[in-house]
Structures are given as C-alpha cells and as structure tokens.
Amino acid sequence: MKNLFLTFIIALTVFISKATDSERFNKAMGETLVQLGQAKDVASFQEVANKFERIASSETAEWLPNYYACLTYTIIAIQQKGDDIDKYLDKADTFVEKLAQQKVTSLDEVEVLKAQIAMMRISVDGQARFMKYGSAFEGAINKAKAINPENPRAYALKAQMIFYTPEQFGGGAKNACPEIQKALEKFANFKAISPISPNWGVEQIKGMAKACN
Structure with missing residues (x-):
C-alpha cells in the first residue's frame, strides 16, 4: 500500500509539472503573439522573431514557436526590397527545415x-x-x-x-x-x-x- 501511494504521488507530481510547463509555454506564446500583432517596424518584428526562437530552443517538442518564427521572418521580408527580401526568406527557410525535424x-x-x-x-x-x-x-x-x-x-x-x-x-x-x-x-x-x-x-x-x- 505504501509503495502504491508513493507511485501515485510521483505520478501526480509529474502530471502537475507537465501542466505547469504547458501553462508556461502557452503564456509565453500568447504574450509573444500579442507582441507580433502590435509590431510596426523591422526592429520590433525582429525582437518577436528572436523571442519565438528562444521559446523554440527551450521547448524542443513544440512546433509552433518555429512556425511563428518563420512567419515573422516572412513579414519582415515583405518590408524589404531586392536582395534583402531573400536574406530574410533564407532565415525563414531555416525554420522550415527545423519544422521538418519535428512532429507537426x-x-x-x-x-x-x-x-x-x-x-x-x-x-x-x-x-x-x-x-x-x-x-x-x-x-x-x-x-x-x-x-x-x-x-x-x-x-x-x-x-x-x-x-x-x-x-x-x-x-x-x-x-x-x-x-x-x-x-x-x-x-x-x-x-x-x-x-x-x-x-x-x-x-x-x-x-x-x-x-x-
């Protein structure tokens, strides 16, 4: 009985930990998406892309941070001309490659x-x-x-x-x-x-x- 109770406590702790991690992830993503919607210039969009990339680095099982980092770089590219468009699209492509390695x-x-x-x-x-x-x-x-x-x-x-x-x-x-x-x-x-x-x-x-x- 003691061992069964201990197993239950450990399982409950793991569940709570996962729930907390999920809440933290959703909060970070939600805040960054709000910032994406409020961005007005290249510098602010770049800051958003950097945040998504940081979230992706810490939440390697999640595909949405890489998705939104990619999307943000396409938005930055829209604001460019000539070769600068390609420069940011090249960056977007790096996140497409990362997505190919994930379970999407x-x-x-x-x-x-x-x-x-x-x-x-x-x-x-x-x-x-x-x-x-x-x-x-x-x-x-x-x-x-x-x-x-x-x-x-x-x-x-x-x-x-x-x-x-x-x-x-x-x-x-x-x-x-x-x-x-x-x-x-x-x-x-x-x-x-x-x-x-x-x-x-x-x-x-x-x-x-x-x-x-």
Whole structure:
C-alpha cells in the first residue's frame, strides 16, 4: 500500500509539472503573439522573431514557436526590397527545415508557409523566378489543400498569387475573385485548434475582396 501511494504521488507530481510547463509555454506564446500583432517596424518584428526562437530552443517538442518564427521572418521580408527580401526568406527557410525535424500536428500550415516563401521569392524578380518558384508554390498549395481542404490560408495565398499576377498571364483581380470567394467562405467556417494556433490571413483577403465588388 505504501509503495502504491508513493507511485501515485510521483505520478501526480509529474502530471502537475507537465501542466505547469504547458501553462508556461502557452503564456509565453500568447504574450509573444500579442507582441507580433502590435509590431510596426523591422526592429520590433525582429525582437518577436528572436523571442519565438528562444521559446523554440527551450521547448524542443513544440512546433509552433518555429512556425511563428518563420512567419515573422516572412513579414519582415515583405518590408524589404531586392536582395534583402531573400536574406530574410533564407532565415525563414531555416525554420522550415527545423519544422521538418519535428512532429507537426498541422502539416498543412507548414505547406502554407512554404507557399508564402515561394511567392515572395517570385516577387523579387517574377520573370526570372516564376518557372522555379511558381512550381514550388503550386506544389505547396496543393499539398496544403490535400492535407486539409478547409485551411483558408491555402486558398487565400492562391488568391493572392493570382491577384498580383499580370492579367496577360492569367492574373489580376477579376481572375482572382473566385479564389478570393472560396477563401472567404473557408475563413467564415474556420475555427483555430487553440488560442495560439495559426489564425491569420482573413484581413488580407478582405482587402483584396474589395476589388471584386
């Protein structure tokens, strides 16, 4: 009986410890996500990316810190020009590589990140890069939709790609509108798995939707 009671106490202690670790992780992630939403310039976004990287270093079993570090670097890249875009996308790619080594519960979200990086690579020099990164974009989007057909970000990025492609190549607002509508429908029915799970993109797609009215 004494040994059984001792085993119960040890098991309870481990459970409480894990619960505390989970609460600490969620708190750190929640605070950093708030900071991400409030960031306004490269310096503040870089600070956020650094925080996600530190969380990832201490919480090696968790994939979301690497996911958000990657996403943050794509946001920084948007604010750059020319070769500086590639510099930050290279950094984003290092986190995609880290995610490949982890047990990710939402692989569709990683494919969306890959698609976003490919799309931004094209933006540096569309004529020279479309052949290479266009196929990478389509491959990632198709994988994301196959894994989770309800992921609105996959449709939103596809819409964005069409929207900003010149009309003579099948792009433009008119051609993007069907995909924009799909994305809006997916967002309307989407529910994030948790408060710290990926839940971005709706405002961007709403902005593009104005061109369809």
